[in-house]
Amino acid sequence: MSTKTTVMQERDVKKRTLVQNIVKALGKTGTYAFLLIMALIILFPFYWMIISSLKTLPEYRQAIPTFWPREIMWSNYAKAFEEANLGNLFMNTLYVGLVSTIISLVITVLSAFAFARLEFKGKETLFGALLATMMIPGELFTITNYITVNQLGWMHTFTALIVPFLVSVFYIYLLRQNFMQIPNELYLAAKVDGTSDIKYLWKVMIPLALPTLISITILKMMGAWNSYIWPKLVANDAAHQMITNGLRNAFTDTSGQANYPVQMAAVAIVSAPLFLVFLCLRKYIMQGVSRSGIKG
Amino acid sequence: MVDSKQQWKAWLYLSPAIILLLVFTVWPIFNTLRMAFLNGYGNMAAMGGATFDLGIQNFLKVIEYDKFIDCLKTTAILCVATVPISTTLALLIAVALNSIKPLQKTLQTIFFLPYVTNSIAIGMVFATMFNIVGYNPVERAADTWGIINNVIQFFGGEAISWINQGSTYTANIAVMIVYIVWNALPFKILILLGGLQSINKQYYDAAKVDGTPKARVLTRITIPLLSPMLAYVIITGFIGGFKEYSSIVGIFGEKMGPPDDAGRLNTMVGFVYDALEKDRQGLASAGALILFVIILIVTLFNNKVIKKHVHY
């Protein structure tokens, strides 16, 4: 009797682990299936963009879509580059992005240093006031900044695209936190050695805060790449147009045949640089984004 | 005692930031208020010598305007529909990602891809997926129905005009929801996955020992422990949702609607910019302030609700 029970119990246990394993395996398969389906949904627009960009217009317009272009039309890319004047748009965007990133970094580093290392009257109040401005949505600033930029005579200049956005309270905050983690003893020691602030910043603080600075750089560049509303208001002329505005304009003023493949080629060209940067600097971008919370 | 040399040095270092903030952040706040309370203020009219009375007419005018109510409605629908969908999906994906080992990094990268795209550019891709080309209303025939309609037809459904002429508001909104959710997923997945990875493994080990079912683990352990992150993505989702603008431009172009009904999908931000371009800065300012107050209220409300449920 007793031995029988033990055997049965043993068998039960075996059975149970088997069932558990099956459930577990099924669970895993389910998880993977779910993730893969979601990944396909996420990727589908990119796939559709690329194959559409390689089709001829008649093939694109077919009633039954093809999932791989019959004739690969690389020429669509050349055409897109030319039609949307992408070369020019790239240069404009790159210029605005680089200049504003560099100046912005200098301003941010100096301010963060002051807040993190220096003692001055009203420091806490000022810092609090800065943080408070983060609460106010940017749309509120746009209206007056538009007038201000206009009155400064900056309409249709790169200055109008760069200067109003040089200071980001959020970046100052981010970098200040980072600077504060660096032990104060280092600074005091440097001061005893007679090292100047700037040299100390350059030699000690910047290298230590490099990951944050890289994140800021990337976010700032992405900002230039994706900006649409402000450039549309202040510098939507051919000489200063930014990439997003140029792209949208090139295909909404309905001059000429709506050539969807060429349009998709242009979108692909515009998307490519960010993709490449992302694949190379994945860690920094994801880190920066998770801390910044831009683009809800 | 504060060292006086440090004192002026600090202000020197801060001066570029402070000057720029005064001009481009602080002044705009005051000026927006000023313009909002000057009845019918317009910059060009002011140059032409017009004067404006103090009052709240701009606000009344904004609130009474049917189209503004429509903008508000569209914005609210998009918010209410997209935030729960994208948050739930992101949560499921994050939990699933967290439970696997092989392929985790690759899939994580894929799920983040929509983030590094330009919302206007990819909007154009979504538009082509829904777009009907060469539609002839009499023959009820088209050259290209768009891939989404092809799929619907493949499963025996009937093609719908999603964004073209004759499309319904519901169809337009459905397209926007799909696009906005797609666009909002990466950020939410990133934050939630980050949160999941910082949860102490012991909780799960304990649950395993107890033999707690998976669903229960999710609702009883994961979600409560993840609640600060969930709160964060929900609040930023709502704030972003109320400022929705460029995703609609991406799909519908600057007309903000299907070709036969421009402006149908206009949002509050769109309303503000329209007024700005028509030299009605007073109206634009009032609209922006109303938007600000709405966001503030929604955020405070969210905070209150969330405080009840968040376990720090």
Place this chain on the structure above:
Amino acid sequence: MLKKIIAIVLTVVMALGMFALTGCGSKSANNAFVVPSEGFNPNETVDITFTHTMGAKLQEVLNTYIEEFNEIYPNINITHQSAGGWSDINGQINTEIAGGTQPNIAYCYPDHVAMYNIAKSVVTLDNLIASDIAIEGKDEVIGLTDEQKADFIESYYNEGLVYGDNQMYTMPLNKSTEVLYYNKTFFDENGLTVPTTWDEMWDVCKKIKEIDPECYPLGYDAEDNWFITLCEQMETDFTSAENGGQYLFNNDENKAFVKELREMYQKGYFTTQELYGSYTSNLFVEQTDTNCYMCVGSSGGASYQMSNNDTADGTYAFEVGVASIPQYSANNRKVISQGPSLCILKGANTTDQQILASWLFVKFLCTNIDFQAEFSMTSGYMPVIKSVTENANYKAWLEKGNGYEYLVAKCVQVGIDGRDDYFVSPAFNGSSKAREQAGALLLKCLSTDTEDVDKLIDDAFQEALDECEY
């Protein structure tokens, strides 16, 4: 912490906002320009700027004539720039006016001028035109001579007066209009006659639809122009510039024609630029799956209406015919007038000498026969003065006009022939909205699926009116 910050922000903002409110001065401005009694000083250097939308080829023409102008007035330095397209230039100049950096001379449509006039930035030209003050050392007076005035095509000249106050705001530079392009080869093969009235148009559409059921017989590019032109042709109300501008389009006659257009659209007789998603000239020219045999478009766009000649032997796919657009009644022929006029702008820092110099240049461009001829040949727009045919080159060019490679010339000829029919709609602060809404309401009424068409139309009109009056 959060609440505290909000509280601080709100109080500070309120306090300072109220403070800022008090600082609002007023200044008076009047735009009637008084010609100074000493006239224009041809010895003092004057710099003036000119913003337009000309492409590279037209700018070359302009440069040549700036040189010619500088031979007469070496003291006037003209710098010019292109602002891009028509919508760009309006936005750009609006913002420039607000910033005080507006150009002295600008390309303009009446709606734009009405907008600039809110800021009282447009110089009215009456005193300049009437001035008989001679210019030292030159054989001309500041104003226009009677011969010069009489040389202008009257309807074009009068476009400067549509602002409801009987003052002259603009000078016409070169004009375009809407014309009917048709596939002449197709018309001849099928024995169709070109419609001259809308009734004939619908008959022709019906016949074409029988021949080719898949097609859109007619493509109409500009919905807003169509609405406005029909109002004018049927003598129904659209807008009036009187009393600061009125919106009068919400009436039963207009609803009736919109309803008729809807019926025609539902029969598949036509499409428009917005509904098709691109200029309908593409349908007209391309000849792919869906054809289009007639196309109403700008005469300035004739080069886009030329049929393809990329066939194997280089011949054209079909011959293009050009005709005046259909009318409602032969007794009241009306065709919309478009294309650039010139206005003179002023700001706080603009000097009288700059205004005079700008005027002299405007006068030069509008009355110089060779410039008018060359501009027309380059752009496909119509000259605004009658004496332009004195230019032998131009005359020869016009005579070459045909339905193949010289379609542009043929088109200009059609435009010139119809010169007595031109109109522009009244311009006032808000007239651009009326135009915008007219196009939008037509679009909505054409394609929206509904059981109750009358209600749809009533609602669309009411909504458009509300939007205008908002």
